[in-house]
Amino acid sequence: MERLRVSGGTSLRGSVRVNGAKNSALKLMAAALLAEGRTTLHDVPSITDVRYMGELLRRLGADVSRDDSTVVIDVPEKVSHEAPYELVRRLRASICVLGPLLARCGAADVALPGGDAIGSRGLDMHIAGLRRLGASVEVEHGYVVARAPDGLKGAMIGLDFPSVGATENILMAAVLADGETVIDNVAREPEILDICHMLIGMGAQIEGVGSSTLHVQGLPGLSPVEHTTIPDRIVTGTWAVAALMTRGDITVTNGRAEDLELVLDKLASAGAVIEPGAGEDGAGLRIAMSGRPRAIDVVTLPYPGFPTDLQPMVVALNAVADGTAMITENVYEARFMFVNELARLGAEVRIDGHHAVIRGRESLSGAPVVATDIRAGAGLVLAGLVAEGETLVSAVHHIDRGYPDFVGQLNGLGADVVREPDPDRFEA
Ligand code: EPU
DSSP states (O other), X not given: OEEEEEEOOOOOEEEEOOOBOHHHHHHHHHHGGGSSEEEEEESOOOSHHHHHHHHHHHHTTXXXXXXXXXXXXXXXXXXXOEEOHHHHTTOGGGGGGHHHHHHHHSXXXXXXXXXXXXXXXXXXXXXXXXXXXXXXXXXXXXXXXXXXXXXXXXXXXXXXXXXXXHHHHHHXXXXXXXXXXXXXXXXXXXXXXXXXXXXXXXXXXXXXXXXXXXXXXXXXXXXXXXEEOOBOHHHHHHHHHHHHHTTOEEEETTOOGXXXXXXXXXXXXTTOEEEETOSGGGOOEEEEOOSOOBOOOEEBOSTTSBOGGGHHHHHHHHHTSBSEEEEEOOSOTTTTTTHHHHHTTTOEEEEETTEEEEEOOSOEEOOEEEOOSXXXXXXXHHHHHHEESEEEEEOTHHHHTTOTTHHHHHHHTTOEEEEEEOTTOOOO
16 A cells, blocks of 8 residues: 655646546447457556456456557457456446447346445446346346347437436447437537547447437447547646646646636636647647635536536635635535545535535645545645645555556656555555
8 A cells, every 4th residue: 555745835837748538448448349359549548447447358358458558459259248246346437348248248247336435326327228228137146137138229218317327338238239229318528429439430320429319320240440548638627726726837738628618617717827729739728827726616517517526626726715615516425525634634624415615725734634536536635735744645546546647747747746655554
């Protein structure tokens, strides 16, 4: 077990390149199962979640190799349909093999991933959608057991809520179903567009990409493809908030401002100067801040709303902002849990149900804290950057799940962060 020793008080300045999006790459890897042969994915982040997904695909029979940021997945004609608990429990996103396995094998046994530190995470919409496609789906002995021995049939499906995971699973099943599927109220996150573009590259017929309704004309088979993962908008947003909090000036050379419109509007209202197009070939963005940020109210919602995955960062920002802010969390009931850790740095936060009221303070003071999930971990590191003295962030393995070389990139921007063994924690 390791921890980060963050010395507060430096302002982050310079350029940084973000990796491909974790929440895209994991699903693109699962989508590779839909076609026999070699799929090549570029800009796949080097993070533990990707390693676990690679292990799962190997267990299903694929050959997975990595060279720098390119991952090659060679899928045999026959794949196993069982995703066992010992692998799935390490990575909730492994539920996204359910749709592809069912479509490819007519059967899928995928262990229930269980909850995590941000709350219980249901699968009812995944299950209802696959049933609409003609599969029998039951939850038995801790597994989702899905069967469609005669193949899947196109159907009209409406989601109660634009769930990212349900959209992906149903979409990946529908591309190999017989006939047309219409999926209404789908998630519109940029990662959904990315997977649609990859599937279209594989030959899938999908219309309505980017809208709330997808029309999918199922086909008997797809071909492997070469595809590049979109840049990670949550990591880009993390750097943007870091620039504000540390009163710095950061250019994210390949960040996509178009995927962060609402976030950047909010950060501009906190006082930041935002300059889209400041990076590579007219892409990228620069975020600069002088003076103390103003408090900003935020309501998390599915895209194009404010992403829940940046909520801990804006809570940290408001902890040192001028004024009082209200943050409303609408996606995960337990995502404010990390606030108890932030309070150890002196943040003044009151939680009332799914609202947090934060009274900004002139400064925080460094203390030992524990990262409870990836994003909470990043939020605590940002708070540590502006706290007086040293902040020790333990359980850093959570941060490793989503931020490749976080420490190297922080220090490249002028931070003083050291990764070291954590003498107080042992692997369970
Ligand atoms: N939900 C249900 N039933 C369902 C599906 C979802 O109740 O059938 C609920 C969940 O319990 C949750 C909410 O709906 O409260 C949102 O779930 P969604 O399916 O949209 O999210 P997800 O696919 O489980 C992905 C990301 C999350 C990100 C959310 C929202 C991956 C691997 N994970 O999760 O990322 O917060 O979309 O944008 O893509 C992270 O990266 O830190 C992270 C948690």
